[in-house]
Amino acid sequence: MILDASTFPEGHVVRARVCVAGSGPAGMTLARALALRRIDVLLLEAGGPEPDDASQQLYAGRVEGDPYFELDLARLRCFGGTSGHWAGYCRPLDAHDFLPRADPPRPGWPIGRADLDPFLAAAAEILEIPDRFADRPVGSDLLRTVFHVSPPVRFGEKYRAFCAEDPHLRLCLRSAVVNLVPGAGGIRALEVVTEAGDGAQRRWQVEADDFVLALGGIENSRLLLWANATHGQALIPPAALGRYWMEHPTFSVAEAVVWRDPDGLFVNDQAFFALSPAALERSGGLNLSFDIDVMAYPDQTRALIADLMCAAPALGQAVMDAFGKNLVCGARVHAQCEQLPDAANRVALGEARDRLGLPRVVLHWRKSAADRAGVTRAVMALAEGFAAAGIGRLRLLDWVLDDRRPIPVDRVMASWHHMGGTRMGNSPADSVVDAQLRVHGLGNLHLAGSSVFPSGGYANPTLTIVQLSLRLADHLATRLAR
């Protein structure tokens, strides 16, 4: 059922068993899973049914550090959230992404891959992808890795009818959570502002047994930082709040000549490679994925092979002969990389306020020297694995070979993946939520979405986000049944 919150009187209070804020993949998956269990759920969405400029404006913020996307373009503030923009690439995190590492230093998750695997099939059904990810070993050190591509599912389109018709779910659009109202041992209510078409603002509240914030990988931190600023630093554990924010930096790392395999692999297909867990550990590098992008023009490939001839004459000649028979192609190699959690990378509140009264976001984001070293180590190991497996040879870009060289700006960006800020862990001294995604010290406030990731691997996050929300639905349903 869709409620028109613009008709609520000022100070109105709505009650629900569970209140979920945010209707992107995280919030929608959770709200629907609860409603399907006949649990009364109120879903709050800050934006309207479609993207609009006035709503996006509230996402504007500042980035300090490395070049990054404009914050009002990097996510969507409307029904269905950023799934209105996403490309649909899906892959679960690797089992070793959940484990702690000494070199490079990184904490583990308080849960493991085995805790999420039971939710893979249901998450894949939601995202309309196969649920098997059969990576193939290539040589001793490499894996040919699998991504599945969602159509892509737009959560707002896919579940609009469900939200309108399901008797257990109530949806309020244009209704933004602007603060938490603390109660004994937890949260008593959420403060909500609904903007009517004429710009008039209605302030009202939701009271519920359980609250879940699923506002996205920047807004979860922003709202909780604001709650701490207004209610005192003790409400949300402050040590890690907003911090350890991560992206998946992407880099052009090399050019390659690759021998075509019997499937015509490099000609028709996008091919992805990663290091095997053992080779990754040996390399001391960060987890990353190689993406092979075939060169469009034969001349580029010929020039690349001529260059290889200088370095390895016999090999180069053999490759040139194979090129003449159409058995070789040139490619550009890109990498999508894990980034180390760093307390200095953080979501913070700026001085400027938006029209709802919330401070604008200042995102501090840099790739550290340790990130760079972790990337180049893994790239070197991948390049060696490529040669050893007889797939082809890589010609590394200069910045990979010499860490004193700045990375050229056209060789590096990021992936629109917003992780960390409210990371999961066992202690409030270095995390915000526990293994069940409950905010430490608050009995009834949970968080959903990639803000809870303690580390991010290289896999695009949405499949993991959906798995986590399904797991959280199970947990909340069990709690409420008690």
Added chain:
Amino acid sequence: MAEAAGPTRRRLLAGLAAAGLVARIALPRLFRIRRRWVLDRADR
């Protein structure tokens, strides 16, 4: 060191010849080219 440089230099020159580049390419550039390629031991 000088002895070690001999065969390397010969191999490099062979590479240059194969690529038809002898006249056009200088050795320092050749070293840079070699450094960029990640080769298998058997390639050289």
